[in-house]
Amino acid sequence: MTFGRTNLLLLAGAGLLALGAAAQAGTVRVTIAEYSKGTGPYFEAAAKAFEAANPGTKIQIEVVPWDNLQQKLTTDISAGANADLSIIGTRWLLDYVSQGVVAPLDGYVTPEFKARFIDTFLSPSVMDGKVYGLPIAASARAMYYNKDIFAKAGIAEPPKTWAEFQADAAKIKALGGETYAFGLQGKEIETDVYFYYGMWSYGGEIVKDGKSGLSGPAALDAAKLYKSFIDGGLTQPGVTSYSREDVQNLFKQGKVATVITAPFLSGQIKKEAPNLKYGVAPIPAGPNGDQGTYGVTDSIVLFDNSKVKDEAWKFLDFLFTTEQRTAFDKVEGFLPVNAKEAADPMFADDPDLKVFASLLPKARFAPVIPGWEEIAQETSNALQKIYLGKPDDIEATLKDAAAKADAVLTKK
Numbered sequence: 072m073t074f075g076r077t078n079l080l081l082l083a084g085a086g087l088l089a090l091g092a093a094a095q096a097g098t099v100r101v102t103i104a105e106y107s108k109g110t111g112p113y114f115e116a117a118a119k120a121f122e123a124a125n126p127g128t129k130i131q132i133e134v135v136p137w138d139n140l141q142q143k144l145t146t147d148i149s150a151g152a153n154a155d156l157s158i159i160g161t162r163w164l165l166d167y168v169s170q171g172v173v174a175p176l177d178g179y180v181t182p183e184f185k186a187r188f189i190d191t192f193l194s195p196s197v198m199d200g201k202v203y204g205l206p207i208a209a210s211a212r213a214m215y216y217n218k219d220i221f222a223k224a225g226i227a228e229p230p231k232t233w234a235e236f237q238a239d240a241a242k243i244k245a246l247g248g249e250t251y252a253f254g255l256q257g258k259e260i261e262t263d264v265y266f267y268y269g270m271w272s273y274g275g276e277i278v279k280d281g282k283s284g285l286s287g288p289a290a291l292d293a294a295k296l297y298k299s300f301i302d303g304g305l306t307q308p309g310v311t312s313y314s315r316e317d318v319q320n321l322f323k324q325g326k327v328a329t330v331i332t333a334p335f336l337s338g339q340i341k342k343e344a345p346n347l348k349y350g351v352a353p354i355p356a357g358p359n360g361d362q363g364t365y366g367v368t369d370s371i372v373l374f375d376n377s378k379v380k381d382e383a384w385k386f387l388d389f390l391f392t393t394e395q396r397t398a399f400d401k402v403e404g405f406l407p408v409n410a411k412e413a414a415d416p417m418f419a420d421d422p423d424l425k426v427f428a429s430l431l432p433k434a435r436f437a438p439v440i441p442g443w444e445e446i447a448q449e450t451s452n453a454l455q456k457i458y459l460g461k462p463d464d465i466e467a468t469l470k471d472a473a474a475k476a477d478a479v480l481t482k483k
Contacts, residue, residue, distance in 0.1 A: 098129045099383045100154035102144070104137045104369065106208065107335070109402040117398075121389045128382050138260070141444075148172055148374075155377035156387065158207055161195045161368045162437040162444070168203050169441060174375040175201040179384045187391060192408040195436055196370045204370030205391060206408040207399075210333045211427045211434050212268065212365045214355070218348040220250060220328040229329075229352035233272060233296060236329075236355045240305040243328050253300050254318035254327030257310035257458050263450040264365050264437075268331055268354050269293030271363030271435060278438045278446075283476035285450065285469045292357075294457055294465045301458055311455045323347060333367070335404035337423040351426045366434030368408070406431075442479040449475045 103114050111134040118130035133154060135143050141163065147153040159167065167173045180202050185193070188206065196204035216229045224243045230236035240252030256265040267277060273296075275289025284290055300306050307313060307327055315332060322330040323344040330336075331354055340347055356362040371390070373383055389395060396409040397417070406427060407413040418424050437443060453472035457465050 097127050097379065097382060098131060099156065099379050099386055100131045100133065101386070102133045102135060102140075102147075102154040102157035104140045104158040105134050106137065106403050106405075110134060113399055113402045117390060117395060118386075121386055124389075125382075125385060128385070130386060151376065153374050153376070155379055155383045156371055156373055158369055158371050159204070161204065161206070161370045162439065164196060164204055164370060164372070165198065165439050165441055165443075167372065168198055172375060173203050173372040174377070174380065175203055176205070176373060176384070176387075177201050179388075184388065184391075187393070187409050187411070189408055189410055189413065191366070191431060191434070192368050195368050195439060198439070204372045205387060206368040207371040207390070208367075208369040208403065209406045209408045210335070210367040211406060211430050212264075212331055212333055212354065212367075213426050213430060214329055214331050214352050215322060215336060216350050216352060217322070217325060217328045218350055220246075220325070224328075229350060230355050231353075233269070233355045233357060237296075237299070237305075240300065240303075240328075244303070244305055249326065251307045251321075251327050252305045252329060254313075254321050254330035255297065255300065255306040255310045255458075256313055256315050256318050257455055258312055258317070259314040261315050262454055263447045265331065266293060266297065266450070266454050267365065267435075268363065269296050269357075272355065272357035272361050274357060274359060274361045278440065278476075278480065281480055283446070283473040283480065285453070285476060286473035290469050290473075291466055294454075294469060295462070298457060298462055298465060302462065310458050322349075333404075334406060334424055334427045337421075338404035351423045353426065353430055363433055363435050364430040366431065366436045368436070440480070442482070445479050446476045449479075 101114070103110060105111065111132070114132045118132055121130055122128060144153065144157060144159065192206040192209045196202060196206060214229060220243060224239065224246055226239050226242060230239050243250065243252040256262055270284065270290050270293040273289035273292040275287055275293065276284045278284060301310060307321060318327065318330050319332055319336050319339070321327045323340055325347065337351070340349060354362060354364055371387065373380060377383055391409065393409055393411045396407065396412045397415050400407060400412065401417060406424070407418055418428065449472050453468050456468050460468070
């Protein structure tokens with residue numbers, strides 16, 4: 072039996088019903104985050120292929136909208152109704168490990184299995200020398216730019232620095248109309264991340280020596296930079312009303328000239344806006360040449376209370392074969408985590424993915440620290456206040472957010 076796409080309330084009920092199913096020998100329940108409309112069909116096909124090769128083992132797939140995943144897991148874990156395997160944000164992993172919720176995989180991971188991975192993406196799931204998760208999805212961030220808008224504004228190539236970008240943005244604004252230079256995200260997940268692009272460019276760190284970087288000069292410079300884009304009419308109006316998907320849609324509609332986001336937008340453009348002429352470039356550098364991109368991994372973990380660990384591991388082993396990884400990443404547009412997969416022409420010959428792959432050596436990840444989600448939320452709250460407020464309030468708002476973040480860091 073497989074579950075289709077459904078909402079959180081239905082899944083909460085389904086979770087309780089499925090608890091009984093999980094007690095059946097040979098049944099492995101898997102909670103999957105929905106990345107796109109192709110996520111469910113891929114995993115359902117993978118489950119069927121696995122079951123055909125492993126008679127006697129059933130795979131139950133539960134697909135959950137990404138924005139509801141953390142709440143669902145919290146509810147299910149509290150009730151003891153969690154699945155055997157689940158995709159999670161890797162940044163949640165430390166909390167789960169500290170709570171004893173997830174099981175180490177070292178008893179199953181052989182040197183041959185470990186060698187399948189690009190170490191950059193496996194290492195965030197390794198804690199105290201133990202492997203607690205496997206990177207099911209990997210991504211980085213880069214700047215997409217609209218070639219037609221750039222050409223109309225007389226801009227020959229994408230900006231290499233934020234100073235160049237400001238000058239280019241002014242040229243785009245001078246075109247008039249309702250096409251804006253910078254699609255800036257200010258709502259929901261990754262609002263804080265969108266800010267880190269600028270902060271890293273100015274030499275800042277999210278956390279350094281156990282303290283928040285929000286009170287440092289790089290954060291202040293980045294906040295002033297973004298605020299100047301907003302107040303200068305260089306972003307879409309009302310940035311705090313726009314999520315990641317919203318600004319991506321604006322880009323696909325030709326309403327913003329640039330947006331910073333993940334590789335999967337490339338695939339969306341090819342399907343939804345095939346006539347859009349765009350390019351992909353690194354995120355602009357700061358005054359000292361500093362530059363950063365956000366490296367992201369989501370992990371799939373084995374819960375410690377699973378009664379079918381051996382069967383669950385066999386399914387994990389199957390999912391991380393080169394064939395399956397390539398099939399999944401072709402559906403979702405993620406970067407390869409498997410070294411052999413990286414040689415596939417889809418990655419090796421794609422000009423967009425080449426840019427993302429080239430940025431991986433500079434990729435930075437969310438800190439693997441307890442309480443990270445609370446710190447990220449405090450940061451997003453502060454940014455929304457800055458984006459909506461007066462320029463004179465920026466420094467005080469950042470310092471207040473830094474104090475709250477430091478309190479979380481100290482508490483933990």
